Amino acid sequence: MTTPPPGVPTPGAPHDDPAVSPPHNAPAATPPHDGSAAPERVEVVAVTGIGEVRPGDDVAALLAGAGLRDGDIVVVTSKIVSKAEGRVRHAPDRTQAIEEETERVVARRGDTVISQTRHGFVMAAAGVDASNTEPGTVLLLPEDADASARRIRAGLGGVRVGVIVSDTFGRPWRNGLTDVAIGVAGLRPLDDYRGTSDTYGNPLNATVTALADEIAGAAELVKGKLAGVPVAIVRGLSHLVTEDDGPGVRPLVRPADDDLFRFGSRDVVFARRTIREFSDRPVDPEAVRRAVAAGIAAPAPHHTTPWRFVLLESPQTRTKLLDAMREAWIADLRGDGFTEQSIAKRVKRGDVLRNAPYLVVPCLVMEGSHTYRDERRNTSEREMFIVATGAGVENFLVQLAVEGLGSAWVSSTMFCRPVVRELLDLPESWDPMGCVAVGHAAAPPRDRAPRDPGDFILTR
Missing domain, CATH: 3.40.109.10 (NADH Oxidase)
Structure with missing residues (x-):
C-alpha cells in the first residue's frame, strides 16, 4: 500500500459464501471467469488534497491531478458524491431522514435500525449519515450511485478506468464494518466461477466472487474513517476494467426470491x-x-x-x-x-x-x-x-x-x-x-x- 504525504496529489506512479450464493441455474450476472491468473502485484494509492466538497462540485474535475493510468480503478467514498450532488439535508437528527429513505425496516433494536433502501441495499439507518458533515445536517446516499459512477467515469475522459462509489456496511454474524460498492461503472462487478473446477478437479457450483466489494474494501485501507482521504486508486487489476460502463451494482444486490435471509426480525x-x-x-x-x-x-x-x-x-x-x-x-x-x-x-x-x-x-x-x-x-x-x-x-x-x-x-x-x-x-x-x-x-x-x-x- 502506498500513501503520499498529506496535501500532495497522488503522482502518476462481500464475500462469497456457497450457502447464500445465487442458485446454480441463475443467469450469470457477469461474463464468466476468464481463467486468467491472479495479478502478481496490486497497489492501493490514496488520493489526497481534495479538500471539502460542496454541492455542485464536479468530482471528476477534483481528480484531474491524480495521475490516472489506463486500467486503474478509482474508488470514491459516497459521502463526497452525496455532497457534490446536493444530497445534504438539514435535520436536528437522522430519524425523519431514515424513515423517508427506508423502503422497509428489516430489524430494529433500540435506536438501531437496519433498513432496506429503495436501491435494494440492506444497511444501518438506510445509509443516512451524520458524520463528516456540518453539525445539524445529514448526508443521504446518492440518488443513483451507478449513474454517479458513470458521470465520474465520463468526466475522466482520455483514460480507461473503472469507477466504484463505496459506502460502509455492517455484516450479519460478524463484528466490524467494511466498505462495499454501491455504484459501479466500467468494471466487472462479479467473477463467476460456477461451471469450472478447482485444482483438485472438484466442480464449483456456487462460487461467485464480489469483485467490486473486495476492491472497495481494499481501498478503504488507505482512505480510513478519520484520515480525510475520500478517494483511492487501485492499480494492477486492469483485466477487470471494461470498455463500456457495464451492468453497474445491480448484480451484487441479491434478488428477494434468492435471499435465504431476506426477512429480518421485524419482517417475519x-x-x-x-x-x-x-x-x-x-x-x-x-x-x-x-x-x-x-x-x-x-x-x-x-x-x-x-x-x-x-x-x-x-x-x-x-x-x-x-x-x-x-x-x-x-x-x-x-x-x-x-x-x-x-x-x-x-x-x-x-x-x-x-x-x-x-x-x-x-x-x-x-x-x-x-x-x-x-x-x-x-x-x-x-x-x-x-x-x-x-x-x-x-x-x-x-x-x-x-x-x-x-x-x-x-x-x-x-x-x-x-x-x-x-x-x-x-x-x-x-x-x-x-x-x-x-x-x-x-x-x-x-x-x-x-x-x-x-x-x-x-x-x-
Missing part, C-alpha cells in the same frame, strides 16, 4: 400474505414439513399438542376431496334456498384451493383436554383448544412465507367435516379446521390497506 410476521393465484412451480415437501415444525411450536393448554396437519401431496386425492366438498356445499346451499346463480358464485370462491399445487388440512384434536360437569366450562375448554389450533396454523403460515411459499387459509372444510374425514380416512376425533392452499405466488400480493394499531387497542 408481516411476511405472511394471503395468496390466491399460484404459479406452476412445484412445492418442496420438505419446506412444508419445516413449516409444520413451526406450527407445533405454538402455545397450547395443559401442555397438550392439539394440532395435526394432513398434507395432500397426491393430485388425485386433492381432486377427489375438492369434488366431494363441492357437492356437499352445493347440497347445503340448495337446502338453504340459495339460487343457482348465487350457488355458482359462492362455489367459485373455492377455486383458490383447486388452483393450488399443494393443500394442507389442519386439524384440531382434543387429546389431553379436561372434562367438567359444568357445560359452560367444557365450552371454554374447547375454545382454548381452538385458539391454540389457530396459533399453530398462524405459525405454520408465517413459516411458509419465510420458506418463500404463499398460502391462503380457507375455512371450507369446516362446513363439511364428515365428508373430509371420510374421504381422507381421518379419525373421528380429528376436527378439520379449514384448508390451506400452498404454492409459489404467481404475482406479488397487493399492498395491505394501512391499519393504525391504535384503532385496535383499548387501554384501561
Whole structure:
C-alpha cells in the first residue's frame, strides 16, 4: 500500500459464501471467469488534497491531478458524491431522514435500525449519515450511485478506468464494518466461477466472487474513517476494467426470491400474505414439513399438542376431496334456498384451493383436554383448544412465507367435516379446521390497506 504525504496529489506512479450464493441455474450476472491468473502485484494509492466538497462540485474535475493510468480503478467514498450532488439535508437528527429513505425496516433494536433502501441495499439507518458533515445536517446516499459512477467515469475522459462509489456496511454474524460498492461503472462487478473446477478437479457450483466489494474494501485501507482521504486508486487489476460502463451494482444486490435471509426480525410476521393465484412451480415437501415444525411450536393448554396437519401431496386425492366438498356445499346451499346463480358464485370462491399445487388440512384434536360437569366450562375448554389450533396454523403460515411459499387459509372444510374425514380416512376425533392452499405466488400480493394499531387497542 502506498500513501503520499498529506496535501500532495497522488503522482502518476462481500464475500462469497456457497450457502447464500445465487442458485446454480441463475443467469450469470457477469461474463464468466476468464481463467486468467491472479495479478502478481496490486497497489492501493490514496488520493489526497481534495479538500471539502460542496454541492455542485464536479468530482471528476477534483481528480484531474491524480495521475490516472489506463486500467486503474478509482474508488470514491459516497459521502463526497452525496455532497457534490446536493444530497445534504438539514435535520436536528437522522430519524425523519431514515424513515423517508427506508423502503422497509428489516430489524430494529433500540435506536438501531437496519433498513432496506429503495436501491435494494440492506444497511444501518438506510445509509443516512451524520458524520463528516456540518453539525445539524445529514448526508443521504446518492440518488443513483451507478449513474454517479458513470458521470465520474465520463468526466475522466482520455483514460480507461473503472469507477466504484463505496459506502460502509455492517455484516450479519460478524463484528466490524467494511466498505462495499454501491455504484459501479466500467468494471466487472462479479467473477463467476460456477461451471469450472478447482485444482483438485472438484466442480464449483456456487462460487461467485464480489469483485467490486473486495476492491472497495481494499481501498478503504488507505482512505480510513478519520484520515480525510475520500478517494483511492487501485492499480494492477486492469483485466477487470471494461470498455463500456457495464451492468453497474445491480448484480451484487441479491434478488428477494434468492435471499435465504431476506426477512429480518421485524419482517417475519408481516411476511405472511394471503395468496390466491399460484404459479406452476412445484412445492418442496420438505419446506412444508419445516413449516409444520413451526406450527407445533405454538402455545397450547395443559401442555397438550392439539394440532395435526394432513398434507395432500397426491393430485388425485386433492381432486377427489375438492369434488366431494363441492357437492356437499352445493347440497347445503340448495337446502338453504340459495339460487343457482348465487350457488355458482359462492362455489367459485373455492377455486383458490383447486388452483393450488399443494393443500394442507389442519386439524384440531382434543387429546389431553379436561372434562367438567359444568357445560359452560367444557365450552371454554374447547375454545382454548381452538385458539391454540389457530396459533399453530398462524405459525405454520408465517413459516411458509419465510420458506418463500404463499398460502391462503380457507375455512371450507369446516362446513363439511364428515365428508373430509371420510374421504381422507381421518379419525373421528380429528376436527378439520379449514384448508390451506400452498404454492409459489404467481404475482406479488397487493399492498395491505394501512391499519393504525391504535384503532385496535383499548387501554384501561
